[in-house]
Amino acid sequence: MSESLQRRLGTGDAVFIGLGSMIGAGVFVAFAPAARAAGSGLLLGLAIAAVVAYCNATSSARLAALYPASGGTYVYGRERLGEFWGYLAGWGFVVGKTASCAAMAIAVVSYAAPELGQPWRGAFAAAVVLAVTALNYRGVQRSTLAMRVIVSITLTVLAAAVVTIFATGDPQPSNLRLGTSGVLEAAGLLFFAFAGYARIATLGEEVRDPARTLPRAVPLALGITLVVYAVVAVALLMRLGPDALAATTDPVAQAVPGWLSPAVRVSAAIAALGALLALVLGVSRTTLAMARDGHLPRGLAAVHPKFGVPHRAEVTVGVVVAVLAAVADLRSAIGFSSFAVLVYYAIANASAFTLGRVIGGLGFAGCVVLAFSLPLASVLAGAGVLALGALAYLVLSKRDSAAA
Template sequence: MKTDAALSRRLTTLDATMIGLGSMIGAGVFAAFAPAAQAAGAGLLIGLVIAAAVAWCNAAASAQLAAVHPVAGGTYAYGRERLGPWWGFFAGWSFLVGKTASCAAMALVFAAYVAPAAWEKSVAIAAIVAMTTVNLLGVTRTALATKIIVTFVVVVLVGVLVVAVGSDSSTAHQISFLGNTSIYGILQSAGVLFFAFAGYARIATLGEEVINPQRAIPRAIMIALAITAALYLALGLAMLSVLGVAGLAQSQAPVADLLDSAGWGWAWASSLVSVTAGVASLGALLALMAGIGRTTFAMARNSDVPRWLGAVHPQFAVPYRAELILAIVVIVVILLADLRGAIAFSSFGVLLYYFVANVAAFTQPQTQRRVPRFVSVLGAAGCLVLVATVPLIGVVVGAIILIVGIPVRLLSNRQSRGLSAHGA
């Protein structure tokens, strides 16, 4: 197997858009609104707008960079090209480690919705094995599975919205956007809700596998983000109007409670919501694992991680070693780790990743720009502001993991130079 091979361009604009939707419309839509309501009350809608605005700035940066650098790796590749190797490495490393923890969390969320408590870890591991198998069969299989999952989830969520709007209870609660909510509370809610949007980066990480990437990637990123933002805003309004601030803040399953309050509290309806939440988590997991595999592939190609991770399968044209190692690491995390701090660290990593994207986009010349430079400035500033809402433990652990990455890169580079010197 050659470790310097290229991936094949097999994805259409629709494929890329659906992968982006699958990454964003995941477990977050079923879980993020309750903690956002706890932080900001009805001010979560303001937080949602802030989160969407920061996401749009980041997406604009990613789209602008992807149009010029349509290669695997996303911000890792852009940071390396525009800012230098170490900028790219820290973006890629934070993405790999943070999102690996997110994979474990997604698998456990899936299991929590569809399996008895005693079987949750076993089912989570089975989900990792299944999604790895799909990804190993080729990126077109990943895209097909994601299309099916996204279509099912969106149809169910739109159905829930129709039921909620059509019920008498939909006007039971008046929404007061501010009330006693602090600015910090609103920013906290923005920080929680931002990560429900973060999946559009998955489109950019697949840049080497998209047909006509200069046109398709920017279009897919913006379409996926617009659809997700519209759906989240509608759901947020429905939850606040039907459940009220207190009801939403205390809810363990807001979408299911939305159906209950609308008079659809039947067993089959609750079961449908649980299955939909599980399927959405599975879709996000599938797209997330594909993105991590491609970022690892790109980093291995540049000797920022061991080069043997960059091997591409001759038949299925996927970075199969990176996918397999990822699956093993995620399974170990599921078995051994306490994941309560994983979300905080993942948040830290994602914000750093997008901060680099905005800085890289800022350096592009006018001929490559799709949006004014101030958009990149706003995006970078937004990432730094939202970092302030991340729990301290997430920042501390994130900084430690980033430091650990330094010897990984130095050793990988040294090994690569040694192999070259011996004619390998």
């Protein structure tokens, strides 16, 4: 059985995978908690998060072109910094993005069935995850086609929402007064929304001409997403104000007239579904890479002979996410995911810095600052899980050394 993935994806496919991850997470999930942290200062937080994300994207794109294999920073850290740092990056990515997957599944249910109570809400979220896993199992080409459709629908509805807000919503420019309190916390939470471009790098083994495709696709997806975020954030703040934005769970739907609200809710559910689709792809590819190296069970490295996907890794990730989605809380999932993924990108930037890239040093510093600016509970939970992963690595390394 071959364990090589097929190079099927072009630049457009890679860009849509990144857009599907970022736009689904950011527009419909991250603005309300960011407003709770910083009020209208979330705009400054958005700018800071974008700068850090740009550094990360640049570092990731250059490293992905140099090491075009599944696994992203797991591979880069291993090759540039050593086995342990690659493992820690991979562990951080898998646990952090598993939490992100659960958050997206919960978001789908929250928008699609807001009145549904437990335990049916959890069962619905788990069913959503299993359906996405089944789609990915059939092959990445089907997934990228779905991503194009989802992103197109989401952007169309968002454009209609923004135009309607400015045309009929009585926007108040005075709501854009910026403060500095809580800005770094808001930036850390908003970074959750930008992190989707990593899906492009983790698909490095499945893109055509990765040395050319990846450095183009990552910054392009990030730039488009930043423009969308900025426009929507300004519209929401001007229409709702920072206090109302912080208090709502569905700000875009609340900001538009009633006749447009159902379309926004449907679009939000679809966008979160698209993010989940891309997230499961990325986590399963990193799981594949770690399994190949023995850091996870080697059976997870199998690639399906017909569909050309890491089917065991995808099924395993899908089952774990389904369980989490059935029991997890959305806000805690976002905070935990942000901390773990910022650690992941800190290692990516450190890896790029070894290539003489000054931007890698800036990105590393930004990731560390944002990670420790998150709510204390998120920092403690994230650090604890990463420490457990590091301990497991050390124990297994000693066991392997003793066996040798």
